[in-house]
Structures are given as structure tokens and as C-alpha cells.
Amino acid sequence: MTGTNFGHHRKIMPFEPGSVEDLREQARNKAAGLNQHVLGYGLQAEAEWAAAGIAAPDMPALRKYRLDRIRTELARRGYAGALLYDPVNIRYATDSTNMQLWVAHNPTRHCFVATDGPVVLFDYFSCEHLSDHSGVVDEVRPAVSWMYLYSGELTEMKVERWAQGIADVVREHGGGNRRIAVDHLDHEGVDALARLGISPGNGEAVMETARLIKSPDEILCMRRSIVACEAAVGEMEAALRPGISENELWAELHRGNIARGGEWIETRLLASGPRTNPWFQECSSRVVEAGDLVAFDTDLIGPYGFCADLSRTWLCGDGEPTNEQRELYSIAADQIACNTALLKPGVGFRELVERAAVPPPDCFPARYGVLFHGVGLADEYPTLPHAADWTADTPDGVLEPGMVVCVESYIGRLGGHEGVKIEEQILISEDGHEQLSSYPLDKRLLGK
Template sequence: MAERSSSGNFGRHRKIMPFEPGGSLPPNSVETLSRKAREKAAALNQHVLGYGETAEAEWVAAGIPAPDLPAMRKYRLDRIRAELKHRDYAGALLYDPVNIRYATDSTNMQLWVAHNPTRHCFVATEGPVVLFDYFSCEHLSDHSGVVDEVRPAISWMYLYGGELTEKRVQRWAAGIADLVREHGSGNSRIAVDHLDHEGVAELARLGISVSNGEAVMENARLIKSPDEIRCMHRAIVSCEAAMAEMETALKPGISENELWAELHRGNIARGGEWIETRLLSSGPRTNPWFQECSSRIIEAGDLVAFDTDLIGPYGFCADLSRTWLCGDGKPTDEQRDLFRIAADQIAHNTELMKPGVSFRDLVERSQIPPPDCFPARYGVLYHGVGLADEYPTLPHAADWTDDTPDGVLEPGMVLCVESYIGRLGGHEGVKIEEQVLITETGNQQLSSYPLDARLLGR
């Protein structure tokens, strides 16, 4: 399969399996067999096969059209390169698998490479996108149309390098420095999201200056295109379908872990990717918040609260929270009161979200928990969301410090609105969270899973 380029001919690119498109090769040569194997593997890539009948039927029923993925990928690269130009960088070196996903729309063992740096990507400001992938994985990005070249990654983690790590660092850095010199037009400054000190030092020895790549990527990811919103909306629909299956399974006698597994199952069945946390608790474990799910058996009359933190189809995050009442009984007055406070806070704070509103003004005007619940408040009122939780994070006004960044809400931003309500020293607590798009005229709530009507008093 010929390498595809969205950026033109960049000359001296070292392909993993170089050959001339259209050229003839011996039918049983290693090159021919390798090419055929790569073509077969690329055609069977999970992102090419799609998400399956269950997810597709749910998206059709929800009336969400399919995204234009090639347009979305081009939009993302344009966003990255605009940030690089604005900050005068020759390119970006990316290790975070979420940032690599944003730049290339390709995946490979996402959680494993998040803590084992064996996959990285270089995006030249004026030049190619070069993906350094795990051994024999060049076929995993063939579908994207935006990766110009794939090279084998040189990993210098101790697992591979042992006491010879320094030599591996030197070999790795030489390849990065060559790319910068070739495509930087004399600019030796690059943005890097995550890099250990050995790499920074060796690049500096070779004349390459390293700066904060998180600033580049978070600002690139801040404004979503219409196609990204379609992807995100589809991920939320899939998440909420899995939540419905989870709610059906909620019966007295089920353990927290067993209930949480239903969300995982529903996400994976619809082509989702992973869940970032284990935030589900029941009864007395709901106060204070942030207990991870356990073997506790859920009892009739318990509140069950959870935060999905789910990376679903297309790699988009569906970050929703709900609190349910277990069993067929009626809630207590205290349970209804806590739920009403949380629901009112979410409704009030969502109404404030409009383009042109500053972060500080949004925080100052937001509704906060009452005094007996304020000490146990959630850590933030709002936070950005896209392929994962993203910039900005907006605390309560009382928690705003002189190093809290201000900004302005803009159309295309998506934020989650958070509420946790539990009395200090109380028995239970309530967690609710919605995902909201900032539009040209106001906002659109993307999440739609109904709140528990019994807890609302209906």
C-alpha cells in the first residue's frame, strides 16, 4: 500500500516498507508479501470496520448524522499547526496517546502506551506528520490519510534499555533532531507534551529547544468542529445506552463492581475504548465523594452515584454523572432534598453558559452548595471535555487563586457542569454532571439521560 500524504512530497522520508507506487516487485519477495500483509491488516483496522449494528442503529434513532472523518482530521491538523505558528515552533513532539489520537486519529494499545513510552508523533509546522510506532504496527495508521510517514519508535524506557539507556536516548534524539533540522527552516524550537529529563537534555545538546507542548495541544483541542461534535454526540448516545443497561441491572443484592461492569460492557460492545476511573459508590460510601467502586452489596433504599468518565466511540469522552435510588421504594426526605439541591445547581449553572462570558464571571455568578454541604463540595464547577477532560478547569469562586487562568467562553467549546451535594458528616451524597456545548447564541446540552424521577419528587 502506498503511503498517503496530506502535506505534499517531503522528499527524504524513510518508510518502514519503501517501494515505488505502481512499481513491480517479484510476486513472492519479502517486499511483496509484506505489502500484501499490510494492505490486509489496514483493511481490517477497527476504525475502518466501524462500530457495529448496535451503535449505528442507536445513532440513526437519535438522528445524529455520520461525521466527515477526513474533514475532521484535516481540521485538527490545521488547529495544531496554527498554534505552532502562533507560538513560533518548528513542530510538536507528542507522547500522550490522546494527543496522538487528535493529531493522527490512530490508536495502538492506548492505556499501555500511556505509561510505556513506545509510541510518539512529530507534527512539523511546515512539513510532514511522522508517526513513530511500536514494532510492526505501521498498518495501524493507514486509514487516517494524515500520517505521511511511519518509523519504528526508539523507546529508551528502562524496560528496553536497562543500564544502556543513555545510548538509546542518543539514537532517539538524533532522529528527532534530524526532523527538526530538515523541516524547521532554521527554527530549532519544538513543543513537547511529555518527556523525561534525559530526552530534554540530549535534545538540548543537539541544539533543539524544548517548550510546553500541553499549551499547544490544549488550545488546539479547545474549539470543536461540527464533525467533532457529531462524534462526541454519538459517544454520549452510546454511553447513555450503556447507562440504561446499567440501570436495568441495578437491583438489591448486586455489588458495586458488578454494576460498574455493566457500563464497561456496554461501552466496549458499542466500540468504545476505556473508562478513566472507577467512580461508583452506594449508600454510606457516597459521602464523601471519590470512593472507587467496591465489593459492597447495594441494598434497597441506597443512593447509587457514579461518574462515567468514559472514552467511547471515535475516542471521545462522555463524562456524565447520575444518582439513582436502588429498589422500588420511595426516597427519604433527606435523599430528595440532597437531589433537589444538586439538580437546581446544575440547572442554574448551565443557564449561565453563553459565548462571551468570562471564566471568572461564570464562576462568580454560579450557584454553590449550601453551607452545610460546601465543605464536601466537588473540586470544580466546570471543566472542558473533548477526547478526555480538557482545559479549562473552573473552580468555585472561593477556590479561585491568583494562578487560576481566566478566559472567555467561545462557540465550539464543550464543558461539563459538575455538582456533588453531601452534608459534612452526612450519610449519603448526590452526584450529577452534564455535558454542554457552547453555541453562537447560548448553549446546547448534549447529555440527555433523565434524572431519577422519584428523587425529583415526581
């Protein structure tokens, strides 16, 4: 399914020179021309991508591919369109951004993708210029936010005004269909839409399915994001020395990501020494000591909004690792290698986890929560647990070309002193797989 190209909504009457409307249009055009997505990622990132031999993606083709994926899925499920609040989903649909982390917990920006019609972006006040670059947003309207921050005890009143605006778009472009997919919506919004005859369905299912298979241009974006991430990881490793705090070390990854046009990091998963076991300690003020293991998970949203999700464990200082550190590292590296080798199109999810290598008995209780998970603009469907954790409500499926998955390993003995975290990002190809992450493992810990 493809929508009609309606073009950005603009006034068509000429403005009087110097009028407020004329000045507003001039300001919008100026801001649109200076948008971060128009200016690009800068000389440092571009030089690193050129050195890695990664071509520039065709962004208009990428945007069209994504809209086609969304609309095909909407049509398959019988929806008139999708109402999207998750900033990652809005990025997927429009390739535009606006205060991504802030709007993730302050619902002040949303968009409507018609199955057979326009893309209407409801943006924050005076932010019309932020989507002019994309070529896929047909109209920008002011968002009505009914979160308590703005509506206080008048939420009931404001949610009705919001719902009327959504209902108007559905009536205009739904062709009589009143079923829409919605990714995130509080019950007040669901109830208000229902009173206007609009029936919301599961938009997360639509968007996760649409995002599952990446286009060649999306893979180019992901390759670039990983190169930027790994360059920042290299800067972090160069800064690792006895006496640095975990927070100071983690800041190097943030700095490197932002310097290359990346966007944010989703977690704070870096730990050293005894804080590496059990896993999922957030980084702290602890000072790293010589001989400590330092483990981290990037969870990084880099250039183009793509996730670079890899984990490494390093030995701090110039000394040699202990036998225990080498053994833990060897188990983790072997598990990653074994489970990566299983990846190819046509393999079922359950078959995959049943064949997968798992931690030894004394490490299994402290295992990582999943063996594999999808990744794209963020962590995505599917999430595949250990076979021992598979339940009746764990979804099955099949690996397909164009999917990207992360292979996870955490190895730490139950009650042990330290642990090792390794993770790789893998593309499912037509005839097997390709490892996209390439940052080297710690040779001292490998014993090589």
C-alpha cells in the same frame, strides 16, 4: 498553516513476487483493511445513532481541521513542530490508535507534526498498518523507546539514538527553526535534544489550545459517543437491584461501551449507600442494598475516542426515597440547572464562577473540586473552581462557541450518610448553549 501531503512512506521499487518485502506489503495491506477504524462501530451503534438522527461525521474534514488547528497554534508560538507522546494528543493529530492505555504509561509511540511539513508517526514495532486509514500520516518510522523496560542500564546510550532520530526530522522539516513543542518528556530526553541544538517548549499548551474549539464534525462524533454512553448507562440502570455489587454494576457500563466500539473508562467512580459520602470512592465489592443511593461518574472514552462525561444518582429498589435523599438530590439538580443557564459565549471564566450557585454551608466543605471543566477527547482545559478556591494562578478566559464544558455538582453534608452526584455535558453555541447529555434524572428522587 497547512503541511504538504507527503503520502505514506513506502518503498517505490517493485518487489520480487513472493519476496519477504512483497509478503510484508501484502500483510500490511490486509491488516490496514481490517483496522477497527475501517470496519466501523457495528450494527448496534449505527442503529442507535440512526434512531437518534445523528449524521455520520466527515472524518477527512475532521482530520484536516485538527491538523490546521495544531499548525496554526505552532506557528503562533514560533515552533517548528510538535513532538507528541500523550496517546490522546496523538489521536487528535493522526486519528490513529495503538494500545492507548498501555502507551499512556509506556512511552513507546510518538509522532512529530511539522508546522510546515509532514506528520511523522514513530510507531510500535510492526504497527505501520494502524495509521493507513487516516490519510494524514505522511510517514511511519519505528519508534525508539528508551524507557527502562527496554533499555535497562543502557538508557543513556539509547536516548542518544532516539534524540538523533528526532533531530533528523526537525532538521529535515523545520526550516532552520530548532524550537519544538513537546507534551510529555522525561529529563533525559530534554537534555539529549538540547545537546543536539533542539529546544523543547510547552506542547501541552499547544495541544490544549488546539483542542479547545470543536468542529461540527467533532460535535457529531461527541453526540454519537454520548448516545452510546447513555445506552450503556441504561443497561446499567436496568441491572441495578438489591444484591448486586458495585463492581458488577460498573462492569455493565464497560460492557456497553466496548460493545458499541468505545475505548475505555478513565476512572472507577461508582459508590453506593454510605460510600457516596464523601465523594471519590472507587467502586468496590460492596453489595448494594434496597434504599441506597447509587452515584457514578461515567468518565467514558467512547466511539471516535470522544469523552462522554456525565454523572447520575439513582435510588436502588422499589421503595420511596427518604426526605434527606430528596433534599440532597433537589439541591444538586437545582445547582446544575442554575449553572447551566449561565453558559453562553463571551462570559468570562471568573465572572462565571462568581455568579455560580454553590452548595449550602453544611455541604460546602464536601463540595466537588470544580464547577465546570472542558471536555473533548478527554477532560480538557479549562478547569474552573469555586470562587472561594480561585487563586492568583487560576487562569482566566472567555467562553467561545465550539467549546464543550461539563457542569458538576456533588452535594453531601459534611459527616453525612449519603451524597448526590450529577453532571451534564454542554456545548457552547453561537447564541447560548445546548445540553448534549440527556439521560433522565431519577424521578423518585426529584419528587416528580
